[in-house]
Amino acid sequence: MRRNSPISLLAVGHACVDLYQGAVAALVPFFVAERAYGYAAASGLVLAASLLSSVAQPLFGALTDRWAMPWLLPTGTLLGGAGIALSGLSGSYGLTLVFVAVSGIGVAAYHPEAARVARLAARGSHSAMSRFSLGGNIGFALAPLVVSFAIGQGSLRWTPVLVLPALAGAALCVPVLRMLARSRAGTSGASAPRGADDVASFVKLSLAVVFRSVVFTGLSTFVALHAQQRTEGGTTAGTVALFLLFLGGAVGSLLGGFLADRHGRVRVSRWSYLLSAAAVAGVVYAPGPAMFLFVALTSAGLYVPFSLQVTLGQDYLPSRMGTASGVTLGLTVSIGGLIAPLLGHLADSTTLRTALTPLIAMPVLSWLLFRTLPDPTPPEAPTPLQEPGDSAPAGPPTPASSTRKAPS
Structure with missing residues (x-):
């Protein structure tokens, strides 16, 4: 504890x-x-x-x-x-x-x-x-x-x-x-060497997060209406679909960290995006109530890499960890919201299922980008936070804690 x-x-x-x-x-x-x-x-x-x-x-x-x-x-x-x-x-x-x-x-x-x-x-x-x-x-x-x-x-x-x-x-x-x-x-004032920034990998990672954002935002916007049409279950079906979308995300977040500690962040993210593509196809085309199972699988699959992408971004830009966190947690996530009106316009012009079909390709694009990414090893283990009564951490300070200026 x-x-x-x-x-x-x-x-x-x-x-x-x-x-x-x-x-x-x-x-x-x-x-x-x-x-x-x-x-x-x-x-x-x-x-x-x-x-x-x-x-x-x-x-x-x-x-x-x-x-x-x-x-x-x-x-x-x-x-x-x-x-x-x-x-x-x-x-x-x-x-x-x-x-x-x-x-x-x-x-x-x-x-x-x-x-x-x-x-x-x-x-x-x-x-x-x-x-x-x-x-x-x-x-x-x-x-x-x-x-x-x-x-x-x-x-x-x-x-x-x-x-x-x-x-x-x-x-x-x-x-x-x-x-x-x-x-x-409890740390000394000496500076620890930083790892080199891998800007190319960070850009690829950011694009992968953008594609993830597009599919998740698109589904969260329209999955309730889609469930009503596919199951003829009225507003109850739509509520259930949204609940599963959020519940699957909670499961996926925990599962992602568990798997990454054992198999590596990039490898886990690759398989997660590949499986997510199949799950999104099930959401769009599975008949009747079967779509609810695919909604849960899609949500879990899209959330498995969520926290992993944050730490990957920090390790790709070790000298700018705050910027990396801001991009992976903020800017790239918002872009999905800009795509939602285009999906709505397409649905008005054709059908909702036709508008949702391009979302199947989004996890595939993220998977392709992750195939080109290395799984970095952090330059140094972060300095742990100390509980009351704990001794000061041994060893040299980390970049995140020792090379930054003290707050004024």
Whole structure:
């Protein structure tokens, strides 16, 4: 428990932060009902949160490469919660948009530095990193339930209640940051050599993440409607399909870390993407209820490489780990959302199944890119975070902890 508590605290804190990514979409029906927002206005809120957050993450990553900013963990958490908490208090669409954007910036500020600290806490374990990623998945999936519980029986004036997860998440950051400070204090000031950046491999990895984002975003947007058409089960069938899509992601995140510790990140990701292509084909073409099985398999397959890609990006760019985290966690993920309207237009022009068919090729493209990638060995094991009473870590400091400037 002492060994695992830092990554466990970070995973729960990650859940608290990513809850606010899902909360924006969960609030849309309430904005439409109480303020008569149209589809364009409602989608503008979602776009302001998701796109701004995704684009800003690499910028925050670049900053954390230059200066150590562990304080971004509690600060980003509080900003994410404060923006959502204030979004329901003003009748002005402009102010609502600003508050939602503030929440997106808070989420963006949190992730690159959190990924770096989680890598330290994981002590080289891919299973531990998968638990950190799982926390975010759970938070996102719980957002509709939390929003419904907080304001479902009232009105938007109850949105301040939604700041409570942020307060809890920020409090959980405090012991982790204390452990980080003790780890730094226990290391010498000598600089450890960094590994060489492999920019070509990082670009290929980023493209693979883009293709993964396209297929997952496309399915999450249209799988409920597709399930209704294929099974004639009405809205219940659509709800079940979405639930399986999220549940499979939780299973895949844990499975990915377990397998990578034994077989290597690149090899596991290759097989996962190849199997995902077959599973997506089953989602699109399997008859009747059989499609539900393929939805679960697709989700698990697409989430197996999720946390592995974050650490791969960090190892391909060891001198810019924050930037790598920001790109793999943010920018490349958002591109899938830009493709969804094109799929919708194609579905309007043909059929939904025809529009979903190109998604089968996306995991294949990711698989082809992973076939060209090496499985890097980190230059040095990360300096572990120290629990109270633990002795200082022995050996030279790592690049992630010793070559960065101290925060001002």
